[in-house]
Amino acid sequence: MDKWDAIRRDALEEGHGLSLPAAGIDLLLGPPNAGKLGEIVAWAAAHRPRSPVLVVPSRADVTSLTAELVGRLGAIVGSRPVMTMDELAEDIVGERRAAAGDLEQLILVKHLLAELKLEAVGEVAGFPGTAAAVLGVFRELADSGYETAEIGSLLAAGANRESGSIAGDMGRIWDAYQAHLAEVGLVDRTDSLRAAVSAIPGWSRPVGFYGFLSFTSGQRSLLAELAGHVPVLIALSYEKGRLGAHGLDAEVAWWQERAIRVRTLPPQDGVFEAPDLAALERGFMRGSVDSAGSASASRTGEDWLGEETGVRFLLAASRQGEAEQVAREILRLLGEGYAPDDIAVLVRRLGPWRRTLGHALRACGVPHRMDARVRLAQTGLGQSLTSALTALTTREVEPLISYLRGPYCSVPIEQVDAFEIDRAAEIRASGEACMQLLKETFPGSVDRLETAFGKKGSGELGLDPGNLQQLAWEMVVSGTRGEDGTGALNEEDLQAYSVVVKSCDQLSRISTAGWDGELLSAEDTLELMGNLPVWLGRGDERGVVRIMSVARARARRFPVVFMMGLVDGEFPLRQSPPVLLDEGERRGLNLRAGADLLPEARTGEDVALFHHALSRPLNLLYLSARDSGDSGEEAVLSPFWKEARATLGGARIWRSRGLDQVVDTPDRALTRREYLRGCVLHGEEPPAEEDRDLLNTKVGMFRAVAPKESAAVRAAISRRTTFSAGELETYHQCPFRWFVERGLRVQDMDPSSMPLLRGSLLHAVLEQVYGHLIETGSFPLDGSGRMAAEEEVSRALHHHLGRMGLAMGAGQRRLLEREVRRMVGGLLDRETANASDFTPAATEHSLPEDGVKVAEGIRLRGRIDRIDLSQTGEEAFVVDYKTGRPTRQKKLAEAGSLQLILYVLALRGERPEVNTVGGAYLHLRFGEVRGLAPHDLLGGLSPGLSGLKGRGEDEVEAEIEQGLEAAKKAVDGMKAGRIAAEPLGECPRFCDWGPLCRSKRGA
């Protein structure tokens, strides 16, 4: 510590006194809101003649601290009084050196991964994301504060020779990476800190650091070196013994050892407008508070209305419910007079919230900005650009069709629809022929994409930076016809575009330097581009509600703060292990190298972040949690949310929005979306035609009518005697599914679902065609009857597709028409083959409304698709049409199929004079027949049923008996209220209720 003793001595001997030393560290500690900002402003004022600079974590902090300085000191003289750490390093160095950009670095690392002989990393070298992971570790290494050459040798020293070595591989890549950059005259941007350390002797401005919770090793080296030349003030949020502070003990001790002065500010009273806020901030995880805090305990949401101070607990079902509840609350606060700038929404990580929250706020008309970073491929423009260009290199057709359909291409959607319908077979086959077809059909669009490619020095296909940039801009302009149709440029697209522009500059530089030939293919380059970071906002925009991660909010305070997503696993965050070098490997490497090369995980980080976030609001804090996911699966409340309530003496939930409240009555709706959902639930017809159309066609609309009272529901079920064959079959397959679909009547109202539309259209067409053929006595069907039938098929398709028109697009309509025509045509062809004893005699036969008795206490209602009768009319055979795949199980009841058996029994009950000998399922899409038919009748059945296997008469009757027993059991189960999630076998793929029944199956 000689150096630091000398600094202390010089500072005193030079006679500057401890209040204004010539150099050295002035360490300022204290809990949040202890007055550190006031101290730092006073420090800046005292050093004004030397033009001090204040350093903060982000650009948004630069804006807010500059405003604070202007407010407190008046005009600021001198260049850039507030800046970020990167800007400080640049200013110290004083000259801009050509730094390698993100894409250049990724390209180089990816190239080295392919070229070098590697051990452990070699196994994953070709995986997408490995280059980005290696670069991430390089950035951590650069932050260690060691010199480039030192890092290489420390990595070699840290290599674990026994167990194959990631560290050894990293050392080899690191050395080659640095050598290549030096060769082409570029520096790694992470070098800037080390360059700044060397340039410090020429620096004379005092520097204050504010808003940091801790520093990296490289930053520590810079600060320590600065302190040898100029006064340095470091303000840290730290209070010994405070929650989460133990993670910072080592950091603070490091600075205490080197400081010439350490001041500790005590907590201040009166920094919060509301006593509850102060009580929570001071008392969190230290036991509940009785005085101010207990004020929340007995109060409900209604009690709080009209008071805009305090701590409010929100609870919702589902992430979407949480977002909508917060959006409504913000809307209410704006109505009460708060400005958007007064409000911040904090989440642990923005990724999962970006779309849901953005959508909810947009629906409420709340102006907002996200201060978040995403990958280029996660933006609309980036995804469309990179996937379409990649598809051209890999010759895949599907992504190109998606591009043509999307908002970034000007081809009308109807043309793409028509192409998909007309060329469905070629598209399925994909390949070069289909690619040529696509080019011929959409020459302008595909050719335009191809201009983004050019030949590299090596003659291989590469990207042409100039044309790529021009293409991206045209896509941005085309994207203005997107969602809102206002023609305004989309902010996210513009941010993504600026990343594309920077990438193109870097590609040009690589090309000019002549090292593109030896590097990557166009496909690899596009993959790397997709990984580039895009900032969605700057964080300092005005007139907007700001949405950011808790880590980004550390230096700023707001009148109102919403903390969302307080769910276990989200906040506190369940950390996923680093892609390369897990915690054990990092510890081992540091130990073997004898140096702090890579940071190891700090414990208690989430507690410290949460506690710090509690200090951000000035007068109103909302803590929002959810107890289920978007599909109804359970979500566990965050221990922080529960502890905060306990701290305030068990404060009540201020507002909650359970699953039963997700849909409000139309008159309480704040947005059109909520209004329409309310109309669906409450059976109201919206007055506007446009809204009615939307409801009729809206994709994914669910209708949920929950029983009001379970005892009443059970009583009603126990009185029932009439059942449909379909519901008995559903219960037999899974009682829970029956409860959801038939009891709660939750059903997917998606009218454009292909299986749904296919089934309805097929039944309607067959009813009309067979009805006509029966009426005209056309069975057995001969050649002319077959032609007449074909005409009837066309009429039926035209008629029924016309009726279903609203529910589908032109492409879907043509696809359906073809499928149904093919299925019906195939059946009619088989019918024409031979004359037979049995012929179709009735179609869509309705059983009586009060049902037909099939057993004691069970009456069946419903419609039988088709009944065939023998020539004498003494024997009947039931036919049921299916579009799904037939089961391979031999026994129908064991396979979960009861309908056919129940229809046979119902027909026996309704027409005792006729002998109903059996029945069959006709799986028209797959051309297969399954069912129950005695051997000796097989030859006489309708030729359309050819392929059906015969059984012994006893066998047929035993299976019918087995089906009836299953139906009785189902009725008993319904009446007893048994609704367990106990599927008969594997959950069917089509069942979407997995998350509701809490069964992973079918989820």
Ligand code: SF4
């Ligand atoms: S997922 Fe399985 S258990 Fe759950 S409702 Fe569907 S069929 Fe039943």
